[in-house]
Amino acid sequence: MAEQPLPVSLDHCVIHVSDWERAKAFYTEIVGCEAVERGKGYAFRLGQQQLNCHGPGVEAIPVARLPVMPGNSDICFCWDGPLSTAIAHLEGHGVVVELGPVARNGARGPGTSVYFRDPDGSLLEFMSYHGL
Numbered sequence: 001m002a003e004q005p006l007p008v009s010l011d012h013c014v015i016h017v018s019d020w021e022r023a024k025a026f027y028t029e030i031v032g033c034e035a036v037e038r039g040k041g042y043a044f045r046l047g048q049q050q051l052n053c054h055g056p057g058v059e060a061i062p063v064a065r066l067p068v069m070p071g072n073s074d075i076c077f078c079w080d081g082p083l084s085t086a087i088a089h090l091e092g093h094g095v096v097v098e099l100g101p102v103a104r105n106g107a108r109g110p111g112t113s114v115y116f117r118d119p120d121g122s123l124l125e126f127m128s129y130h131g132l
Helices: 020-029 083-092
Strands: 012-016 034-038 041-046 049-054 074-078 099-106 109-117 123-128
Touching (some): 020 034, 034 049, 083 099, 083 109, 083 123, 099 123
Parallel strands (some): 012 049
Antiparallel strands (some): 034 041, 041 049, 099 109, 109 123
16 A cells, blocks of 8 residues: 655755845846845745745844855756746846756756746756757
């Protein structure tokens, strides 16, 4: 008999930002998130998942042993369309594509990705399952 999967899904992950307004502009305009006011800063919601943020005035203590540091996150977002439209979107906003398009395997199987960075240096990826 096959084992039943656990009732678990991804709710949020954490990034670090050094400037709340700069991060808000980037994550809303470039990634397409909804900015949600949270204490002294923001969280960035994308569908049913969320990026919680550590940053000025928002600390990880007492839960995190090692707080998330600026630039050390690595996050992949699905781009729902051809990857060429993601590249045009990034270039239209002056965001440098560091790598790609390259073939990658994601949660849904084979896809094509481009890599870029947020203003704090975290590595971000747009992956498309719709081809180039």
